[in-house]
Structure formats: C-alpha cells, structure tokens
Amino acid sequence: MLNPKTLTTIKDLPLLAKTVVDGFMNGFNRSTLKGPGLEFSQYRSYQPGDDLRWLDWRMFARSDRYYIRESETETSISVRFLVDASASMNHDDDGIAKIAYAKMLVASLAWLANLQGDAVALNVFQDGKLFSLPSKPDPQHLQRLFYHLEQVKPGGQFTQPAHYKELFADNGRKELLVFITDMYQANGEIFSLLNTLAALRHEIIVFHLMGQNELDFNFKGYTTLEDMETGETIQVNAQTAKTVYKEKLKQHLDVIKAELLGKRIAYRMLSTSQPLDEALREFLVQRKKGLVQ
Structure with missing residues (x-):
C-alpha cells in the first residue's frame, strides 16, 4: 500500500495520507505514537x-x-514542512514526478504529526516567492495544509535567501523542520537556507528526492539533457558518460551528506520509486531524538 505508483491512483490527499499512515502503523505499537508523551x-x-x-x-x-x-517530557511540538517547488521538482521517472512524491510525503507526515497532537505548518519555496501557512495543532488546520499543498505547481528557481533568520525565529520556539527538496541549487541558496535554520538550533530533517533514472542513468545512445530551471541543453553519449556520471554523482551526494551532517542536520536520500515507510520511520526517529535531548 505504500508503493508510490499505487498511491498516485488516490486523488484525494487526506485519504492518501490516512492510507499511508494506517499502512505504516499496521503492527506498530500505536501507544508509542500518540499522546502528550512518548x-x-x-x-x-x-x-x-x-x-x-x-x-x-x-x-x-x-x-x-x-x-x-x-x-517525562511534553512531546507536543511544532512540525514545519518546507517544500522545494522549483521547476526541477517536475522531474519525472516512470510516471512519478518529484513534486508528486513530495506532496504524498508531506501529507503523510503531516497526518502522522497531527495524530501525535503536534502543530503543523507549511512553507513553499518557488521562483522568488515564499508561501507560509502558520503553525496550528487542530484538525481543521490540517485540512488547510492539504488544500495549499494540492495547489503547489513547480516553476522557476529556488527562492533566494531573504530574511530567513527573521522568518524562522519570530516565535522564539524551536521546531522540527522537515525539508523536502531535490537539492538542485544554482548558487548555494539551499545550503544558505539550511545554514540559517541550523544556526537557529531547530531540529532539521532533509529528505533529498531523486528519480531512479537519475541514480541509474539508464539511457541509451545519444541523449539530450535539459536543465529544467534554465532551459539549457547538452547532448551526451549515455553509454560512454555513464561511468563518469556515476562517479560524479557519488561525489556530489557525499558532499551534500557531509555538509548537512556536519551541521547536525539529519539527511536521507530517497528515490521516488521507494515506498514511503522509510521516510515515516526516519521522521519518527528524528522526532523522538529531538524530544529527549
């Protein structure tokens, strides 16, 4: 039930979220998930x-x-979801776009957070704009989050840094920040955002989305590759480029992981073909770790 291809047939986002969480919690001890204390x-x-x-x-x-x-500890917290909605999130692999996977992931995690009594909030970064839905714990607010999430249509580039410190420190309360992105950045703008958030001592999880075709580079013959945010194209011989591509990709992912872990930011790379239970499990691990520190 947690297979992304299967889940794309469910067009109602709240129903999809409930389906994912119910499936994930089958056989899971619900008492460890609910209430004012883990x-x-x-x-x-x-x-x-x-x-x-x-x-x-x-x-x-x-x-x-x-x-x-x-x-022992009050575990009700604020969980803020940060969604990269730049044009590169339209990247598709086997009928599943990164943004579709991101929406399923955010909806499921928000449902789970609300089930635990946590307040949820949403920020969307897109083409110079930053949409913000404030943090509230009630079920009606969760429906607002679903509504705004459904409206997201990727385009343009990732929003450039703009007063992030003021935006994410205005209430003075530490939050669990869940950032869903493909980590595509032209001038380090995503690292700049994460540096600011880490300096504010928020707990942060980054879910780095990649298509399986990006990971495998399973193209044949000459292929034209297009930058989805700038429109630039390049022709490559996929057969001869595959080995070099995989080496460069490994180096790229190692740099990202080292950069984030060095700032105590939890990092998980997910293929859009992966079931969502791995992301939900990582979310619960990080949530509990943040509560007991």
Missing part, C-alpha cells in the same frame, strides 16, 4: 479536567482508582 515516568491520581485518553484502565482494574499516566 514515554511516561509515573502515575498520579485523576483530577477533574484531565484528558480521559490518558487514564490507565489496567491500574483502575487492579486498584479501583483512576490514575493518569504522566509523561
């Missing part, structure tokens, strides 16, 4: 006004008294 350290007596979801019914069965499980 772990709890003690019980206390029930007080009027307490959330009834955190009553421990086993304790009630043993003692005939109501107890609330208390969390």
Whole structure:
C-alpha cells in the first residue's frame, strides 16, 4: 500500500495520507505514537479536567482508582514542512514526478504529526516567492495544509535567501523542520537556507528526492539533457558518460551528506520509486531524538 505508483491512483490527499499512515502503523505499537508523551515516568491520581485518553484502565482494574499516566517530557511540538517547488521538482521517472512524491510525503507526515497532537505548518519555496501557512495543532488546520499543498505547481528557481533568520525565529520556539527538496541549487541558496535554520538550533530533517533514472542513468545512445530551471541543453553519449556520471554523482551526494551532517542536520536520500515507510520511520526517529535531548 505504500508503493508510490499505487498511491498516485488516490486523488484525494487526506485519504492518501490516512492510507499511508494506517499502512505504516499496521503492527506498530500505536501507544508509542500518540499522546502528550512518548514515554511516561509515573502515575498520579485523576483530577477533574484531565484528558480521559490518558487514564490507565489496567491500574483502575487492579486498584479501583483512576490514575493518569504522566509523561517525562511534553512531546507536543511544532512540525514545519518546507517544500522545494522549483521547476526541477517536475522531474519525472516512470510516471512519478518529484513534486508528486513530495506532496504524498508531506501529507503523510503531516497526518502522522497531527495524530501525535503536534502543530503543523507549511512553507513553499518557488521562483522568488515564499508561501507560509502558520503553525496550528487542530484538525481543521490540517485540512488547510492539504488544500495549499494540492495547489503547489513547480516553476522557476529556488527562492533566494531573504530574511530567513527573521522568518524562522519570530516565535522564539524551536521546531522540527522537515525539508523536502531535490537539492538542485544554482548558487548555494539551499545550503544558505539550511545554514540559517541550523544556526537557529531547530531540529532539521532533509529528505533529498531523486528519480531512479537519475541514480541509474539508464539511457541509451545519444541523449539530450535539459536543465529544467534554465532551459539549457547538452547532448551526451549515455553509454560512454555513464561511468563518469556515476562517479560524479557519488561525489556530489557525499558532499551534500557531509555538509548537512556536519551541521547536525539529519539527511536521507530517497528515490521516488521507494515506498514511503522509510521516510515515516526516519521522521519518527528524528522526532523522538529531538524530544529527549
């Protein structure tokens, strides 16, 4: 159910998100995902006004008294999704564009975050503009996020740095930032954004999307390659260029990974052919790590 090709047949984004999360959580212990704490350290007596979801019914069965499980840490946080909507995100492999995969990924992670009681927010970087949807925890706000996500149509280049420090530090609260991008940048503008965000001490996960055809370079004969953001073209002999291409690609990915990990930014490269469960698992690992530090 988490296969991207299968998921593209679901046109309703909320339904797709629910399908992905339900599939991912099959066999998963839901109690570790929900509530005001991933772990709890003690019980206390029930007080009027307490959330009834955190009553421990086993304790009630043993003692005939109501107890609330208390969390060691308050885990409700703000999760902000940053989406690269530059023209290169239109890159298609086997009928799945990077932007389509990005939308499925953001929708699923936002559903999961909302399930955990987290506030969600959305920023879209596109052709000199920056769309912002503020952070709120309620289900109605989640529907707004889905609506704006559905409207995203990639074009132009990635937004140049503009007052990022003021934009992402205005509430003074640390957030979990989930950045979905293909890491295509003309002048280091994506690194500039991430440098600023890391300096603000936010927890950051970067999901680097690539088409499987980009990873394999499985073209034959002479091929014309076009830069989707500048329109420039180049002809290459795919057979002779493949070995050099793969070496250069490995060097490129190693540089990106080293640059981000050096700033304590979690990094995961995903092929658009990969099931979404790997991304959801990485999200939960990083979320929990940020909460217990």
